[in-house]
Amino acid sequence: xxxxxxxxxxxxxxxxxxxxxxxxxxxxxxxxxxxxxxxxxxxxxxxxxxxxxxxxxxxxxxxxxxxxxxxxxxxxxxxxxxxxxxxxxxxxxxxxxxxxxxxxxxxxxxxxxxxxxxxxxxxxxxxxxxxxxxxxxxxxxxxxxxxxxxxxxxxxxxxxxxxxxxxxxxxxxxxxxxxxxxxxxxxxxxxxxxxxxxxxxxxxxxxxxxxxxxxxxxxxxxxxxxxxxxxxxxxxxxxxxxxxxxxxxxxxxxxxxxxxxxxxxxxxxxxxxxxxxxxxxxxxxxxxxxxxxxxxxxxxxxxxxxxxxxxxxxxxxxxxxxxxxxxxxxxxxxxxxxxxxxxxxxxxxxxxxxxxxxxxxxxxxxxxxxxxxxxxxxxxxxxxxxxxxxxxxxxxxxxxxxxxxxxxxxxxxxxxxxxxxxxxxxxxxxxxxxxxxxxxxxxxxxxxxxxxxxxxxxxxxxxxxxxxxxxxxxxxxxxxxxxxxxxxxxxxxxxxxxxxxxxxxxxxxxxxxxxxxxxxxxxxxxxxxxxxxxxxxxxxxxxxxxxxxxxxxxxxxxxxxxxxxxxxxxxxxxxxxxxxxxxxxxxxxxxxxxxxxxxxxxxxxxxxxxxxxx
Numbered sequence: 276x277x278x279x280x281x282x283x284x285x286x287x288x289x290x291x292x293x294x295x296x297x298x299x300x301x302x303x304x305x306x307x308x309x310x311x312x313x314x315x316x317x318x319x320x321x322x323x324x325x326x327x328x329x330x331x332x333x334x335x336x337x338x339x340x341x342x343x344x345x346x347x348x349x350x351x352x353x354x355x356x357x358x359x360x361x362x363x364x365x366x367x368x369x370x371x372x373x374x375x376x377x378x379x380x381x382x383x384x385x386x387x388x389x390x391x392x393x394x395x396x397x398x399x400x401x402x403x404x405x406x407x408x409x410x411x412x413x414x415x416x417x418x419x420x421x422x423x424x425x426x427x428x429x430x431x432x433x434x435x436x437x438x439x440x441x442x443x444x445x446x447x448x449x450x451x452x453x454x455x456x457x458x459x460x461x462x463x464x465x466x467x468x469x470x471x472x473x474x475x476x477x478x479x480x481x482x483x484x485x486x487x488x489x490x491x492x493x494x495x496x497x498x499x500x501x502x503x504x505x506x507x508x509x510x511x512x513x514x515x516x517x518x519x520x521x522x523x524x525x526x527x528x529x530x531x532x533x534x535x536x537x538x539x540x541x542x543x544x545x546x547x548x549x550x551x552x553x554x555x556x557x558x559x560x561x562x563x564x565x566x567x568x569x570x571x572x573x574x575x576x577x578x579x580x581x582x583x584x585x586x587x588x589x590x591x592x593x594x595x596x597x598x599x600x601x602x603x604x605x606x607x608x609x610x611x612x613x614x615x616x617x618x619x620x621x622x623x624x625x626x627x628x629x630x631x632x633x634x635x636x637x638x639x640x641x642x643x644x645x646x647x648x649x650x651x652x653x654x655x656x657x658x659x660x661x662x663x664x665x666x667x668x669x670x671x672x673x674x675x676x677x678x679x680x681x682x683x684x685x686x687x688x689x690x691x692x693x694x695x696x697x698x699x700x701x702x703x704x705x706x707x708x709x710x711x712x713x714x715x716x717x718x719x720x721x722x723x724x725x726x727x728x729x730x731x732x733x734x735x736x737x738x739x740x741x742x743x744x745x746x747x748x749x750x751x752x753x754x755x756x757x758x759x760x761x762x763x764x765x766x767x768x769x770x771x772x773x774x775x776x777x778x779x780x781x782x783x784x785x786x787x788x789x790x791x792x793x794x795x796x797x798x799x800x801x802x803x804x805x806x807x808x809x810x811x812x813x814x815x816x817x818x819x820x821x822x823x824x825x826x827x828x829x830x831x832x833x834x835x836x837x838x839x840x841x842x843x844x845x846x847x848x849x850x851x852x853x854x855x856x857x858x859x860x861x862x863x864x865x866x867x868x869x870x871x872x873x874x875x876x877x878x879x880x881x882x883x884x885x886x887x888x889x
Contacts, residue, residue, distance in 0.1 A: 277362070277376040278348040279458070280475050281437050281447045284466025284496045288344035291468075293331060295475040296346045300327050305356030310363040310372040311344035312444045318372055322347075322361035342496075343444060345437050347374035364403040366410035367394055370441050373409070375402035376471055377434030377453070378544055380719045383554070385429065399554070405436055419443040420493050427452055427491065427504050433540050433723040435486075437469055450491040450504065453540070453723040458486040459526075460499050462513050467494045473516065473526050482513040485527050488730060530876045532678035532770070536862050539683045540726040543855075545672040546690045553719050556712040558698045563651065564667030565623075570702040573623045573649070575602040578692075579611060579639050580627040583681040583765065587688040588627050589758035590854045594696035598714075598851070600705035609635040612642035622648045627692070629671070629684040631659025640664045653691050655684055669695065678877045680769045680865075685762065686858045690721070693852070717849055724846040728859040732867065735860075738825065738841060739867035742796050748775040749787060752800035753810055755854050760800055763861035770879050771869035780813040791822040798864070799839070800857055803829040804850040814838055827860050 278299025282291045292309045300307075307330045308322025319339035323330045327348060347362035363372040379385065382401035385408065390396065394407045408429055412422035419440050427436070433453030439446070449458050449469050461468035461476035461483050469492070470476050476483060484499065486492055490509060493500045501509040514527070528534035552559055565573075576595045578588035588605040595603035606616075608626070618624065624643040628636045631654035643650055644664060652665035655673050662668040671687035697714060700706040706714075742748075748767055752760035761777030768775045778787055780799070791797065797817045801810040811834075814824050818838065826839035829847050836842050843864070845856040869876050 277374075277471070278475070279345070279374050279376055279435065279437050279469070279471040280347075281345040281374075281439070281449070281469040281494070282466065283343040283445065283447050283494060284463065285342055286466065287338065287340065288342050289338035291479070292344050292346035293327070293338075294478070295468075295470060296327050296348050298475045299470070299472055300348050305349055306358070306361035307346070307348045308361045308363050309339075309344055309346040310365075310439065311339040311341040312439060312441055313339065313341045316441055316444055318365075318369060318439075318441050320363055320365060320369075320372060322358060322363065324356045324358050324361060343439060343447065345372060345374050345439055345447065360398045360400050362402060364398060364400065364406050366406040368410065371406040371409045371413070371438060372440070373402065373406045373436060373438050375405060375434065375436050376541070376544075377436075378432045378547075378553075378719050378722060379404055379430045379434060380432035380723065381430065405430065406438075409438065409440075413440075413442065419446065420448055420491075421506070423448045423450060424491055424502070424504055424506055431723070432719065433544070433726045435471060445495050447494040448491065449486065449494070451486045451488050452504070453488050453726045457541070458492070460484045460486065460492055460494060460513070462498070466496055467499060469494060477516070481516045483516055484511050484513045488726065529870075530678065530866075532680060532682060532866055532876050535676055535678050535682045536859070536866065537729055538674070539686050539859070540722040540729070542673050542683045542687055543690055543722050543725060545674070546687045547694070547718055547721075550694050551715055551718045553716065556715045558694055558701060558715060560669060560694065560698045562667055562669050563695070563698060565649065565651075567702045569649070570699055572621060573601060574621040575604070576623045576625060577616070577618060577643075577648070578603065578605045578625045578627065579608045579636055580605070581608050581633055581635055583685045583762060584627040584629060584633075584636075584688060586758045586762040586765070587685060587692055588625075589761070590689060590755055591625075591692035591696060593755050594693060594851070595699065598696045598706060599699035599703055601699065601703065606639075608633070608639040611639040616642070616646070618643060618646050618648045620647045620649060624648045624650045625692075625695070626650065626652045626661055626665065627688055628652060628661045629655050629673070629681060629688060631656050631661040637661060637664065653688060653695075655687070679879055680766060680876075682862050686855060689855055689858065693855070714849065714851060717852060721852060721855060724848060724856060725859055727846060728856070732863060734843065735863045735867040738843075738864060739871040741841075742825070743771070743868045743871035745794065745796055746774060747790070747795045748773060748798060749790070749795055750775060750777040750798045750800070751780040751783060751810070751813060752777070753780045753806040754804070755850065756800040756802065756857060759854050759857045759861065760798070762858070763798060763800075763865070766861055766865035767868065770865055770876050771872050771874055772880070773868070780810055783813055783816065788816065788820070791817055791820045793821050793823060796823040796825055798825045798827065801826050801828050801835060802845065802850070802853045802857075803832060803847065804853065811835070811838070825864075827857060
């Protein structure tokens with residue numbers, strides 16, 4: 276999750292860029308940089324590793340002149356936090372300057388192609404492919420804007436990009452592909468701005484427009500022109516943002532929960548950065564405190580959590596066994612310490628606690644410590660109580676979550692646990708190189724797959740219209756998707772106040788089947804995996820009893836469409852990452868039903884964000 280700012284107008288650009296980066300520094304602070312085109316038409320690029328303060332110190336009060344420029348503050352995904360990996364990146368002739376947020380999934384093949392065609396790279400980043408691609412198209416006599424659009428059509432993945440060029444020094448061109456990373460355009464008086472987040476624009480304007488996936492914008496001091504990636508003009512009218520902090524923080528979204536659902540593709544990039552290494556297809560968890568020998572010595576893993584965190588732990592239990600080949604169990608923190616658990620120093624206890632302050636999880640960790648277990652924790656905030664009890668901490672990097680019902684903290688917890696499972700599997704020698712390469716490589720596509728499910732919510736609104744008056748729901752899943760069924764039921768009951776239960780589908784005939792009729796919708800999680808036929812049989816059993824089925828299935832599954840009453844599709848992917856994809860439709864279904872029922876989505880009754888008492 277990187278911060279982007281751009282300015283064109285009559286005022287000096289550099290101070291505005293630096294102030295904007297200060298506002299955006301929460302989005303990344305391992306390096307920062309600015310590029311300004313001087314009045315003579317020559318670009319000046321300044322960038323350093325470390326926090327923004329180091330960039331300011333390097334400038335030493337001597338800011339580059341010019342009234343157009345771009346800036347960037349970075350979290351590394353490809354390449355370490357060094358001066359030469361910092362943005363903005365430039366082409367061979369220093370004509371094109373680019374700042375970028377996202378993951379270029381096909382950067383390896385693009386880099387190879389560009390090097391073969393004579394381009395020289397000066398960084399380890401995926402982002403540097405972009406200015407070189409633009410340079411290539413401009414050599415072929417495309418205009419600056421056309422070259423940017425052509426480049427947007429070449430890169431895969433979820434990406435937000437902002438570009439300036441000395442060949443067309445009065446323009447900033449930006450584009451967004453996929454749905455990770457934002458670009459907000461700010462309309463000033465005789466000046467225009469672009470940024471990755473609204474707060475960077477508010478000191479200058481409250482008139483803004485948002486770029487959607489597959490769209491480009493050309494900004495001059497006189498205004499903005501929008502097109503699709505293919506160049507077709509797009510009408511877009513700026514909206515007025517209320518100045519109160521709460522409304523401004525929500526941006527274009529009606530509720531914080533919806534905003535946080537839509538932020539998930541970008542937060543997953545942040546969760547992966549520096550951990551999933553796509554150049555070597557490996558996982559590097561430098562905050563995991565145990566050596567390879569210690570990892571091989573663990574005889575089992577115990578995962579602890581409450582609520583949403585417990586569901587993430589339950590998914591990870593299967594990953595730990597299938598990927599790391601280590602016996603694992605998931606336990607409710609509130610029950611763990613009351614059964615005198617049999618654990619010792621050969622047991623790895625992993626606690627999942629988004630807030631780091633949940634009372635029952637803290638008590639369970641203290642019990643594990645008394646029995647001599649080794650401990651690692653996952654949470655969203657450094658310095659919290661769980662981090663002080665555990666020997667090591669891996670931050671899930673979800674950022675601030677205001678909605679009480681967990682959305683992005685759940686998905687970031689899942690993704691972090693997946694990385695941890697891969698890490699243990701590699702260290703224990705349980706994963707072949709071929710399999711680990713495939714699983715790590717697929718993670719580069721995850722943000723874009725998540726974003727693809729957020730591009731159109733009309734179907735969820737229609738489902739909410741049909742099903743919001745029902746009083747009971749049943750969620751069914753198998754394998755990795757059984758805990759996801761529980762999470763889907765939890766989300767629905769939390770924010771819509773509808774009674775819902777999540778069950779393993781194999782348990783249906785042991786009781787729940789007696790409840791099925793035309794008044795209780797059944798949400799069936801049925802991806803194309805090794806358990807597909809068994810789930811299909813469960814759906815047949817529901818339909819035979821007059822039940823209603825809402826299936827969440829893999830794209831291209833026409834067979835399920837002929838059986839279920841409604842189908843929500845997720846992208847085709849390996850069974851291992853299907854739970855991350857399932858999270859989006861489960862969250863959106865609950866959200867839109869709750870909105871339809873007129874519920875307080877962000878602050879559901881009787882719930883608190885962090886449960887700090889038993």
